[in-house]
Amino acid sequence: MQRLKRIPYFITIGIFIIISLFPFLWAFSISIKPKEMATMLPPVLIFKPTIVSYIELFKQYHFEKYLVNSLTISIGVLLVSLLVGSLAAFSFARYRVGGRSLTYGILVVQMIPPMVITFPLYLTIRALGLIDSIPGLILAQLTYSLPFVMWVMRQFFMQVPIELDESAKIDGASNYRLFFQIIIPLSIPGLVSASIFTFLGSWNDLLFPLMLTNVNAQTVTIAAANFVTVYNILWTDVDASALLMTIPPILLTLFARKYIVAGLVGSSVKG
Amino acid sequence: MSKGLDLPLKSEKPSILKSLGSFLDRKFGIISILPMLLIIGVVIIYPIIYLFYLSFTDTSNMNLIANNANFIGLKNFIRHFKDKAFITSIWNTLYFTAVSVSLSTLIGLFLACIVYPMISVRKNLMVTCILLPTLIAETACALIFKPMLDTSIGIFNYMLTFIHLPAINFLGDKVSAQWVIIALNVWQWAPYMFVFLLSGIESLSISYFEVLRLEGATFFQRLWYVILPLIKPIALVAIFFRITNSLRLFDKIYILTGGGPGSATDTITSYIQRVGILRMEFGYSSAGGVIMLLITAVIGAITLKYMYNVNE
Numbered sequence: 001m002q003r004l005k006r007i008p009y010f011i012t013i014g015i016f017i018i019i020s021l022f023p024f025l026w027a028f029s030i031s032i033k034p035k036e037m038a039t040m041l042p043p044v045l046i047f048k049p050t051i052v053s054y055i056e057l058f059k060q061y062h063f064e065k066y067l068v069n070s071l072t073i074s075i076g077v078l079l080v081s082l083l084v085g086s087l088a089a090f091s092f093a094r095y096r097v098g099g100r101s102l103t104y105g106i107l108v109v110q111m112i113p114p115m116v117i118t119f120p121l122y123l124t125i126r127a128l129g130l131i132d133s134i135p136g137l138i139l140a141q142l143t144y145s146l147p148f149v150m151w152v153m154r155q156f157f158m159q160v161p162i163e164l165d166e167s168a169k170i171d172g173a174s175n176y177r178l179f180f181q182i183i184i185p186l187s188i189p190g191l192v193s194a195s196i197f198t199f200l201g202s203w204n205d206l207l208f209p210l211m212l213t214n215v216n217a218q219t220v221t222i223a224a225a226n227f228v229t230v231y232n233i234l235w236t237d238v239d240a241s242a243l244l245m246t247i248p249p250i251l252l253t254l255f256a257r258k259y260i261v262a263g264l265v266g267s268s269v270k271g
Numbered sequence: 272m273s274k275g276l277d278l279p280l281k282s283e284k285p286s287i288l289k290s291l292g293s294f295l296d297r298k299f300g301i302i303s304i305l306p307m308l309l310i311i312g313v314v315i316i317y318p319i320i321y322l323f324y325l326s327f328t329d330t331s332n333m334n335l336i337a338n339n340a341n342f343i344g345l346k347n348f349i350r351h352f353k354d355k356a357f358i359t360s361i362w363n364t365l366y367f368t369a370v371s372v373s374l375s376t377l378i379g380l381f382l383a384c385i386v387y388p389m390i391s392v393r394k395n396l397m398v399t400c401i402l403l404p405t406l407i408a409e410t411a412c413a414l415i416f417k418p419m420l421d422t423s424i425g426i427f428n429y430m431l432t433f434i435h436l437p438a439i440n441f442l443g444d445k446v447s448a449q450w451v452i453i454a455l456n457v458w459q460w461a462p463y464m465f466v467f468l469l470s471g472i473e474s475l476s477i478s479y480f481e482v483l484r485l486e487g488a489t490f491f492q493r494l495w496y497v498i499l500p501l502i503k504p505i506a507l508v509a510i511f512f513r514i515t516n517s518l519r520l521f522d523k524i525y526i527l528t529g530g531g532p533g534s535a536t537d538t539i540t541s542y543i544q545r546v547g548i549l550r551m552e553f554g555y556s557s558a559g560g561v562i563m564l565l566i567t568a569v570i571g572a573i574t575l576k577y578m579y580n581v582n583e
Contacts, residue, residue, distance in 0.1 A: 204408030242414035
């Protein structure tokens, strides 16, 4: 009886899981179909899988270039914002620089829609001679990743007990030593969460690469979007490129779920 | 002799380093925030000031190099407000934000309520299965759904005709295009709300639930009078992030509809981007940016105020 009662419950949950995963499975099935079968209706369910679309992406459209660009940019953004942001966040958390208004200040800066500053940023980056270059794009993406890292890391640093600072100071450690050798190792979970979201934010960005690059520094989002906006029809390639782009998020959900949940929720703990 | 000279030198060298070290150490507060201030200054503060300056001028790609842009007062803003497509894009943005944020909150809450009593292994599995849409690029989301939404050979229309319903021109019809955008937003962001709300409910003390069960409260009484008020602070934070994020909706529009049909799915971002690229009039586009900044600021301020009144 008890078991029977739970059947609708599990059906509901099953439906939600199907809704959230079906599009991925469908896209995957199209991406491994031979070209002539991809658009057939009713959908062909039994076919010989082929990776010809993926090979085409690399051979014909040079996806390796875009993947390398995206990876370089994301890691660059990650390193700069993690180092600079967590240092600043530590100061904010410990020395109460600016007080509460500064905390809200970071929140407010995070609210600014990227489109608002795109044109002045474009002119600034053009004046620096960095249009269509990887450093230029890294600089642009720091506009949202740096405030984000400061916000998340500040929350984590505030949970590290201040007694640790005091005992380290008494033992004669400098502030830098305290930060890099004591505080950082204790905040690894926070750093991992912040890194995941910073990396994904940069990897997933479309607007800045669209506005600030044209050939050399184009990212994988642009290359994939071009299949729809420029070439228009190659469905197997559309799905293959979308899935290639989704590899980092898939790996992260599988192996770092704990940090992702902690990062999502940790970024909201009251300051 | 050399020994006598060496000694003071040896003891002096470390002392310079030492005083430099202690100087740097005393200035830790400044040094630790200096790089951040520099970057924020170059990529946020300067562009924002520049934005306001540009919005009052007729700067375009033509007169930028010659440096002969003119100050034209509020003309850019007046031009914006006379542009029907721009006004539509503002309404669309507000409409998409309101509907998709409330729908994803409701669905997230529903899911959180039914997943909460699960044993933790199943709960983790559930979170893993449902989290993926939230983490993928909006671009990838749009690309995955684009073939499925195709009018003649997409799977959705095939399913509809399979159960003898009329096919829908998903992206060609005004209303359905808007709902496609909303549905994709909900598909992507309901899991986000779910994770937030689930951890909000989990942080509540188990004794609440015990007492309520003993008192004989129904599920909805428990939800409405106890759970909701207690998770309100964390829910509001999530809603705040979702609202500010929805206001900048762009990627899906760019790939799926390009703002069309007509300007039925144009958002402020997609409008400014398209017109900006087309005309390269930095002054005019910046005025659009200023308007967007003000809209975001007002909505953000209202949400924040509400948020911190609750949290206080």
